[in-house]
Amino acid sequence: MTAVRSDTALRIDGVSRFFGSGAARVQALDNVSLDVRSGEFLCLLGASGCGKSTLLGLIAGLDAPTTGTVDTTGRRAGMMFQDSALLPWLTAGGNIEVPLRLRGIRRAERRERVEGLLAMVRLAGLADKRPHELSGGMRQRVSLARAFAQEADILCMDEPFGALDAMTRDLLHDELERIWRETGVTVIFVTHDVREAVRLGDRIVLLSSRPGRVAEIFDVDIERPRRIDSARVAELATEVTTRLREEVGRHGH
Numbered sequence: 001m002t003a004v005r006s007d008t009a010l011r012i013d014g015v016s017r018f019f020g021s022g023a024a025r026v027q028a029l030d031n032v033s034l035d036v037r038s039g040e041f042l043c044l045l046g047a048s049g050c051g052k053s054t055l056l057g058l059i060a061g062l063d064a065p066t067t068g069t070v071d072t073t074g075r076r077a078g079m080m081f082q083d084s085a086l087l088p089w090l091t092a093g094g095n096i097e098v099p100l101r102l103r104g105i106r107r108a109e110r111r112e113r114v115e116g117l118l119a120m121v122r123l124a125g126l127a128d129k130r131p132h133e134l135s136g137g138m139r140q141r142v143s144l145a146r147a148f149a150q151e152a153d154i155l156c157m158d159e160p161f162g163a164l165d166a167m168t169r170d171l172l173h174d175e176l177e178r179i180w181r182e183t184g185v186t187v188i189f190v191t192h193d194v195r196e197a198v199r200l201g202d203r204i205v206l207l208s209s210r211p212g213r214v215a216e217i218f219d220v221d222i223e224r225p226r227r228i229d230s231a232r233v234a235e236l237a238t239e240v241t242t243r244l245r246e247e248v249g250r251h252g253h
Contacts, residue, residue, distance in 0.1 A: 009075055009154055009186040010036040010059065015068035016211075017054055028054045030211035031068070036154075041180055041187045043201035045194065045240070047248045051212025052190045053158050059188055060156040075186070078152025082159040084139040086131040092142045093118065093127030099149045117145040120179060137168040141175070148179075154186045161196070170228060173199055177225065194244065195237045199228040204240060208247050215247050 017029040028051040036042050044052045057063045058070050060079040086095045093114045100110045118124050121141040131139055140160060147155055161169040177200065180187055191197050197204045204218040218240055222232045 007038050008035050008073060009038040009040070010034075010073065010188070011069075011071040012036075012055075012059070013069045013071070015055070015058065015065040015070060017051070017058065017063070018066045027211040029058075029065075030213050032207075032212065032214055033068075034205060034214060036186060036188065039184050039186055041177075041189065041200055041202045043197035043204045044188065044190045044207065045192070045197045045204050045244070046207035046212065046215075047209050047244065048192065049210050050207045051210060052192075052207060055207075055212065056156045056158050056188060056190050059154065072154060075153035076151060077154040077156055078147040078150040080143055080147040080155065080157045080160050082162050084131070084136075084143040086139055086142060086146075088131050090130075091127060092123065092129050092131070092134065092138075095131070095142055096146045096149050099146060113149065114145075117148055118142075120148070120182075121145045122175065135168075136164055137172060140164065140172060144176070144179070148183070148185075152185065154188065157187060157189045159190055159192065162191070162193075169196075173228065174225070176200070194241050195228050195233060198222070198233045198237045198240065199226050206240065206243060206247065209250075216243055 012032055012034040015029055015032045016027065019026050019028060032055060044055065046052055058065055059072070060077045062079065096114045096117055097110050100113060105113070114127060118127055121144055123138060123141050134142065161172050164172065189200060198220055201220050204220060205214060206216045206218065207213065208215040218236070220236065222236065226233055
């Protein structure tokens with residue numbers, strides 16, 4: 001096996017994943033290989049059921065491949081889901097504090113870190129709010145802060161803005177890009193929205209329909225900051241969409 005370069009945050013080598021057994025056995029991923037650079041913003045794109053979330057779970061360490069390897073090169077991976085998944089009986093600060101407690105960080109230091117993380121996602125002063133007192137966008141910001149509380153070097157994001165309205169989603173694109181630049185974290189971002197992928201990504205990995213394979217990789221050579229409704233974003237999104245339709249059509253879905 002080729003040695004992993006020092007600027008490689010993640011190496012996926014020949015990964016396949018099967019679920020079930022016998023006649024009910026289903027293959028979700030087929031021989032996926034991919035290197036992700038340290039500090040890269042990589043978007044995973046494909047039709048529903050193509051294995052995007054399965055691959056993300058393997059990267060985050062929530063599951064293991066049937067064959068092949070996922071090497072995070074000693075880096076810590078954190079996970080953020082589409083649903084904010086906040087514990088309703090805890091405050092915003094309490095939710096962010098959970099991974100800090102699990103890591104045995106002392107109370108005074110936990111409070112200081114929570115305040116810093118809330119400030120990072122522009123929710124300073126809202127530590128005592130319960131999830132039901134926050135908007136959908138605010139809850140996702142708390143979820144993002146909680147992901148960073150894991151001190152993740154690789155942040156895995158599974159359609160985190162999919163349930164939000166277009167305006168809130170656009171604002172959170174800006175916030176996520178700002179935090180990504182400030183922290184230098186490596187982001188693996190799953191989406192079914194082609195324009196979102198072009199708006200955010202350094203590269204877009206297009207997965208085939210099940211079983212998921214790397215069908216094509218697009219470099220997004222568009223200067224930042226980008227607007228989701230800009231002409232260049234729309235042009236590349238059209239190219240990616242055409243390729244996605246070809247892939248979906250080829251598999252008869």
